Amino acid sequence: xxxxxxxxxxxxxxxSGGILKVDNFINHQMDSQLMFSCAAEFMRLFADKKxxxxxxxxxxxxxxxxxxxxxxRVPVVFAKKAVPKTMKDAFATEVQSFTKQRTYTxxxxxxxxxxxxxILVIDDFLACGNASLAxxxxxxxxxxxxxxxxxxxxxxxxxxxxxxxKNMPGTRVESLAAISSLDNGKIEFVKEGR
Amino acid sequence: xxxxxxxxxxxxxxxSGGILKVDNFINHQMDSQLMFSCAAEFMRLFADKKxxxxxxxxxxxxxxxxxxxxxxRVPVVFAKKAVPKTMKDAFATEVQSFTKQRTYTxxxxxxxxxxxxxILVIDDFLACGNASLAxxxxxxxxxxxxxxxxxxxxxxxxxxxxxxxKNMPGTRVESLAAISSLDNGKIEFVKEGR
Numbered sequence: 431x432x433x434x435x436x437x438x439x440x441x442x443x444x445x446s447g448g449i450l451k452v453d454n455f456i457n458h459q460m461d462s463q464l465m466f467s468c469a470a471e472f473m474r475l476f477a478d479k480k481x482x483x484x485x486x487x488x489x490x491x492x493x494x495x496x497x498x499x500x501x502x503r504v505p506v507v508f509a510k511k512a513v514p515k516t517m518k519d520a521f522a523t524e525v526q527s528f529t530k531q532r533t534y535t536x537x538x539x540x541x542x543x544x545x546x547x548x549i550l551v552i553d554d555f556l557a558c559g560n561a562s563l564a565x566x567x568x569x570x571x572x573x574x575x576x577x578x579x580x581x582x583x584x585x586x587x588x589x590x591x592x593x594x595x596k597n598m599p600g601t602r603v604e605s606l607a608a609i610s611s612l613d614n615g616k617i618e619f620v621k622e623g624r
Numbered sequence: 625x626x627x628x629x630x631x632x633x634x635x636x637x638x639x640s641g642g643i644l645k646v647d648n649f650i651n652h653q654m655d656s657q658l659m660f661s662c663a664a665e666f667m668r669l670f671a672d673k674k675x676x677x678x679x680x681x682x683x684x685x686x687x688x689x690x691x692x693x694x695x696x697r698v699p700v701v702f703a704k705k706a707v708p709k710t711m712k713d714a715f716a717t718e719v720q721s722f723t724k725q726r727t728y729t730x731x732x733x734x735x736x737x738x739x740x741x742x743i744l745v746i747d748d749f750l751a752c753g754n755a756s757l758a759x760x761x762x763x764x765x766x767x768x769x770x771x772x773x774x775x776x777x778x779x780x781x782x783x784x785x786x787x788x789x790k791n792m793p794g795t796r797v798e799s800l801a802a803i804s805s806l807d808n809g810k811i812e813f814v815k816e817g818r
């Protein structure tokens with residue numbers, strides 16, 4: 431998606447260790463106009479799928495997910511990284527975080543993922559795919575079906591797409607901007623038609 | 625706001641200790657259509673104010689804030705409850721949480737709050753006002769001006785409005801649904817024309 435790629439080039443910053451800092455428009459300060467455009471693109475990409483619900487994870491997945499939920503007219507659930515005391519019974523699984531280099535648990539209340547539901551998973555980044563597979567695991571625990579994954583930015587050099595393909599063969603993965611390299615502080619995108 | 629009050633009556637649950645559980649449409653599963661309507665109401669309520677930026681706090685403030693940012697065409701910044709390793713220099717202050725009964729620190733990168741900016745603070749709940757005053761303190765550290773506070777739900781029996789009035793006299797506080805009591809498991813709204 432050209433608008434997103436251009437914004438990444440303009441405002442993204444390469445940090446050491448394969449980290450792309452986009453907290454100017456996604457991860458801390460958010461550009462709602464851009465998030466709306468990204469959500470419209472997710473709607474287009476998954477137009478042929480029956481989607482009952484969008485699942486994301488706090489906090490940076492929420493903005494693209496709620497705009498997609500608005501456009502697609504479906505509820506949006508965000509997985510939590512801590513169990514609030516008002517949550518009684520939850521699906522839970524562990525995630526190994528790439529940027530934070532630690533393991534954490536994600537939760538979704540059993541009230542909000544149900545057997546037979548068709549789920550679109552939306553998140554800001556696809557890196558090695560661990561968070562995405564954890565969200566899929568929560569869906570699996572509920573008996574819900576993941577119809578696809580939509581990411582704003584894919585770091586294609588970190589293997590997330592292959593990891594999803596291996597664990598969930600045939601599941602559609604779409605990213606709006608796919609980065610092939612952040613080497614030497616330079617942002618390179620995956621060429622079209624890969 | 626009638627639509628929000630009706631939804632609270634339909635789906636809100638009173639828990640012990642003055643807690644209103646609305647995780648069916650705000651705090652865990654989110655109704656994007658309703659959040660859009662609430663954002664439109666915030667835009668109407670603050671139409672006479674010059675707003676440069678919206679400030680909220682992760683995670684439940686993000687949905688109403690990004691829709692308001694979309695409608696008002698301003699950036700949205702969410703305060704974080706932990707400093708990511710990509711954040712270099714931040715404004716920080718402490719919050720005493722009502723629901724979680726503990727103290728935590730909130731952060732905003734110095735890149736995203738600036739002297740002279742006019743800020744609208746948006747959050748899901750106004751309870752005792754501690755989180756709101758902490759966000760205002762971050763604005764104050766930056767030399768930015770809080771033009772007002774917009775809340776989806778005010779628990780009017782917990783003193784937040786008085787606390788803001790005492791600490792920030794003259795600052796406008798708007799809530800879309802104001803609850804006067806949750807006693808005996810019954811949700812009572814503040815009468816119009818208070």
